[in-house]
Amino acid sequence: MSSSISSSTGSLLSNILSSGALPTVDDTNNSNSTDLAIAGVASGLDWQTIVQELGEAEAAPETQWEQQQSTINSQNAAYGTISSDLSTLQTDIQDLQNTSLYQSTSVQSSNSDTATATTTTGAALGTYTFDISQLATAAQLNGATGISQPLSSSGNLNDVTVGTAGFSTPVTAGTFTVDGQQITVSTTESLQDLFNAIATATNNNVTASYSPSTDEITLASSDGSAVDLGSAADTSNFLQVAQLYANGTDSVTSTSALGHVQLDVGMSNADLATAITDGGNGQGEFTINGVAINYDASTDSIQDVLNEINSSSAGVTASYDSIDNRFVLSNNTTGDLGISVQDVTGNFLAATGLSSGTLQSGQNLVYTLSDTAQAAGADAPQLQSESNTITSASSSIQGLSVTALQAGTVTISVTSDTSAVSSAIQQFVTDYNTLQSYISSEQAVTTSSTGSVTPGTLTGDQTSSQLVSDLRSLVDAAVPSLSGDAVGMLADLGITSNGQNNTLSVDTTTLDSTVADNLNDVESLFNDPTNGIATQLNNYITNAIGTNGTITDHQTSLTQQSDNITTEISNLNSQISSNEAQWTSEFEAMEQAESTTNQELTYLSEQVTNGTL
Numbered sequence: 001m002s003s004s005i006s007s008s009t010g011s012l013l014s015n016i017l018s019s020g021a022l023p024t025v026d027d028t029n030n031s032n033s034t035d036l037a038i039a040g041v042a043s044g045l046d047w048q049t050i051v052q053e054l055g056e057a058e059a060a061p062e063t064q065w066e067q068q069q070s071t072i073n074s075q076n077a078a079y080g081t082i083s084s085d086l087s088t089l090q091t092d093i094q095d096l097q098n099t100s101l102y103q104s105t106s107v108q109s110s111n112s113d114t115a116t117a118t119t120t121t122g123a124a125l126g127t128y129t130f131d132i133s134q135l136a137t138a139a140q141l142n143g144a145t146g147i148s149q150p151l152s153s154s155g156n157l158n159d160v161t162v163g164t165a166g167f168s169t170p171v172t173a174g175t176f177t178v179d180g181q182q183i184t185v186s187t188t189e190s191l192q193d194l195f196n197a198i199a200t201a202t203n204n205n206v207t208a209s210y211s212p213s214t215d216e217i218t219l220a221s222s223d224g225s226a227v228d229l230g231s232a233a234d235t236s237n238f239l240q241v242a243q244l245y246a247n248g249t250d251s252v253t254s255t256s257a258l259g260h261v262q263l264d265v266g267m268s269n270a271d272l273a274t275a276i277t278d279g280g281n282g283q284g285e286f287t288i289n290g291v292a293i294n295y296d297a298s299t300d301s302i303q304d305v306l307n308e309i310n311s312s313s314a315g316v317t318a319s320y321d322s323i324d325n326r327f328v329l330s331n332n333t334t335g336d337l338g339i340s341v342q343d344v345t346g347n348f349l350a351a352t353g354l355s356s357g358t359l360q361s362g363q364n365l366v367y368t369l370s371d372t373a374q375a376a377g378a379d380a381p382q383l384q385s386e387s388n389t390i391t392s393a394s395s396s397i398q399g400l401s402v403t404a405l406q407a408g409t410v411t412i413s414v415t416s417d418t419s420a421v422s423s424a425i426q427q428f429v430t431d432y433n434t435l436q437s438y439i440s441s442e443q444a445v446t447t448s449s450t451g452s453v454t455p456g457t458l459t460g461d462q463t464s465s466q467l468v469s470d471l472r473s474l475v476d477a478a479v480p481s482l483s484g485d486a487v488g489m490l491a492d493l494g495i496t497s498n499g500q501n502n503t504l505s506v507d508t509t510t511l512d513s514t515v516a517d518n519l520n521d522v523e524s525l526f527n528d529p530t531n532g533i534a535t536q537l538n539n540y541i542t543n544a545i546g547t548n549g550t551i552t553d554h555q556t557s558l559t560q561q562s563d564n565i566t567t568e569i570s571n572l573n574s575q576i577s578s579n580e581a582q583w584t585s586e587f588e589a590m591e592q593a594e595s596t597t598n599q600e601l602t603y604l605s606e607q608v609t610n611g612t613l
Contacts (some may be wrong), residue, residue, distance in 0.1 A: 044280045051580055058576045062569055069565040074457045078442045078560040081462065083545045083555070085435040090541040092428040093526075097533045102523045104420040105399070107243060110411040115404045117412045123399025125416060130402060131368045131380070131409045136334035136388045139362035141316075141341065143327040144353030150215035150259040151191070156212055163187025166271040167241045168260035168322045174235030178219065179206050179228050185236045194238075204485035213256035215243050221250040260322055261352075263303040270302050274351040284346030286315040288329065289339060295348060296574040305348065327352045335386025336364050366402055369395055409425055418516045425515070428504060429495060432475065433503040439464050440501055463554050467544065472502055479524070479531045487514060488534065 080091060088448060095101060103122040109115055110333035151167075162171050173183045181201040184193055192209050195208035200253060207228055209218050221227050229246040232237055239245075243254040267276045278284030282296040287338035290316040295305045301319075309318040309329075316329045316339060329339055339359060341349050365388050368380035372516040385394045390402040402412060443465070458464045471472070475490055476497070482488040490496075494510025497503075515522050544551045 031043045043591075045587075047590075048584075051583045051587065054583060055580050058579065060355070062572065063570055065565050067482050069562050070124070071246035071457075072558050072562045072565070075461065076555055076562065077557070078457045079436060079464075079504075079551055079555050081434050082435065082467070083551055084127050085431070086541050086545050086551070089428070089431045089435055090545075092431050093538045093541070095424050096428060097538065099523075099527075101421055101424060102519060103415055104417040106227060106417040108413045108415075108502075109152050110413075111408065112198065112230075114406055114408040114410040115402050117400060117402045117414075119414055120399040123414050124373050124397050125414050126397075128369060128371045128395075128397060128400070128412045129371075129409065130390070130404070132404045132407050133367070133368075134363060134366040135404055135407060136365040136386060137363050138331040138334045139337050139339055140331070140360040141329040141354060141355040141357050143329075144358060145324050145326045146257065147273055147327070147351075147353040148257075148259045148261045148325055149273050150212050150337045152210065152212055155210060155212040157192035157195065158190050160191040161187075162189055162191055162238075165191060166259045166262060167260075169237065169241050171241050174237075176236045176238050177229070177231040178202055179221075180231075182231075182233075185238050192440070213261050215458070217244065217258065218251060218253040219244060220252075220603065224250050225248060227252050256323070257325060260325060260555070261302065263320060263462065264519060265302050267297045267300060268301060268561060272351050274346055274347070276302075276346065276351045278346040279350075284348055285344040286346070286349050287340075287342050288312075288316055289332045291346075292344070295346070297346065302352070309327045322344060326357075327359075331362060333386065334365075334388060335362050335388070337362055349599070361451050365390070367404070369397075371397075416516075416519060418512070418519055421519070421522065422508075422512050425493065425495075425511060426508070429506050432471070436471065437501040439468055463550065467551070468502055470540065472497075474536050475504065475533065477531075477533070477536070479527055479528050479533065480526055481531060482521065482609065485521050485524075486518045487525050489525070493522070493525075559595065 003086055004150045017327055021048050071555060100121045103590060105121075105125065107117045107119045107123070109117050114132065132153045141283060149166060151157075151165050159554060163173075164187075165171070171185065171187060173187050174187060175184050175265065177183070178198055179202045181196075183197050183201050187199075191210070195210075196209045198206060205222055205225075206224065209219070209220070210216070219227050219526070226248050227246060227250060229244060242251050243256060245255070246252060263268045276284075276297050278295060280298040282298055284295040284297055286293055291312050292312070293305065293308055293312060293488055295308070298400070306318045306320070309316065315332050319328050319330070320326075329341070329563050331337055331339060340363070343349045343355060351452070364384040364386055366382060366384055367390070368382055383394065385391075388404045388406065392398055395402070397414075400412070400414060413581040439458065444456045445458070445459055448454070475495075478489040487493065490504075493514050495504050495508075496508030498505040524532065526532050528535060542548055542577045546552065
């Protein structure tokens with residue numbers, strides 16, 4: 001491209017400015033320079049239109065360049081899609097190269113109520129029979145029972161306030177019913193006042209009594225009739241808290257001792273039969289399984305200490321059994337494992353009955369295992385596990401984990417899961433077809449209803465045509481090392497050309513059955529280290545879209561061509577702007593010269609008219 005004015009443009013200017021070189025105008029000293037910038041003020045010539053048309057003539061190549069650039073950019077965008085589709089296809093291929101894909105397994109239990117099972121990649125295939133005779137349980141240290149104080153050691157209920165009595169659950173204020181009579185209970189009254197209210201409301205037909213030796217309340221009828229308790233309109237829980245339930249007789253007694261340990265209050269008010277001490281300095285300590293637990297009897301509640309035990313590394317869970325009125329420590333893991341406790345400073349374990357408790361030993365899971373490979377008549381050895389989950393380590397069955405749920409016999413079958421392989425192959429075919437179909441659509445030539453022919457973005461493009469051909473050859477090829485095997489090419493899997501274009505079709509029935517029956521051959525078909533289809537395709541795609549790949553380089557070249565055109569257009573526009581400025585300056589000089597001439601002629605004419613010449 002020339003950066004100077006074209007010959008036709010120069011000729012046009014020569015004709016316009018045929019008078020010769022135009023004088024130079026110093027616009028800074030010319031008071032008429034602004035007026036002269038208006039085309040034709042002096043000359044009558046519309047030279048601004050001429051300058052515009054000259055610029056447009058110079059810019060004529062831009063249209064063709066922009067069309068070329070649009071084509072290049074469209075091709076580059078098409079190759080961007082091709083590159084993306086190739087990347088997706090390569091991911092599918094790499095999935096097929098993953099050896100774990102061909103080691104996928106499925107597992108089935110003959111009785112999921114007895115045991116369930118899971119497998120990991122590469123699990124040993126086979127059928128295994130587990131005869132479970134004993135489940136694993138956790139050891140439990142049951143503290144001494146009856147460790148709390150009774151509601152009243154003396155039996156004087158005038159000293160027992162209803163709301164603060166040592167019931168397992170606080171009594172709520174409200175009403176309850178005895179023999180059809182409604183009794184109102186307040187949490188601030190004494191238990192004796194409440195007993196008196198029961199007698200008054202029933203006209204002494206039902207009387208209440210308390211035994212400090214058994215720590216139980218009794219309601220008895222004086223006339224021998226059955227004691228009727230409760231109604232749907234009751235709003236207090238007194239009868240439930242006192243464990244009083246109508247039984248159809250004339251006397252109802254609490255079902256168990258009523259005094260219970262109060263967990264959420266200070267230890268001094270916990271209603272334990274033996275008060276908890278900490279050595280007098282707030283630094284009480286005891287150990288569970290060798291782990292130290294500290295407490296302060298003056299500030300901590302029993303629940304605080306239980307929480308500390310449960311969050312420690314002692315490996316146990318501490319709780320209070322309100323039914324048997326005792327504390328319990330349970331191992332967090334199953335198996336024949338003990339629990340050791342010891343007071344160090346203070347008497348927390350002794351006061352809560354744990355140091356004198358009874359250990360209920362845990363037990364291991366006991367089972368036998370046999371498989372289809374075991375010799376006929378051979379006795380299966382008895383095996384044990386501390387957990388109810390039988391792992392590969394304990395059963396020696398690679399990749400199999402069995403969770404026992406109850407005693408009994410269960411058969412676990414581990415088989416190959418070839419459905420994952422079939423799905424991966426079908427995904428490969430789907431993405432291969434997406435790529436080939438896209439390239440075909442970009443190469444296609446279309447004809448309109450009027451007969452005009454429009455080429456596709458990649459019509460006649462050699463790089464894309466070569467890609468199509470190479471891919472087709474790679475997927476159609478047979479693997480030489482597998483000749484004679486059941487599976488030596490994709491056609492053996494029911495994958496063939498559809499006969500109309502470059503895409504593939506899949507007979508899923510053939511695919512599924514062939515994969516199931518010839519899994520090793522299928523893996524070799526794709527992953528033979530030299531000629532495997534996945535091996536070949538993976539290498540080819542890397543060479544196409546990897547660093548310095550053929551498509552990568554082609555896109556780089558297209559980008560550079562587009563950038564070059566942008567540069568050429570920019571340079572031409574700069575040259576045209578420069579030329580237009582020059583032309584404008586020259587025409588303004590012409591206008592100045594014309595104005596000067598006109599002024600001189602006017603002056604001479606006036607002189608002649610006036611007779612001065």
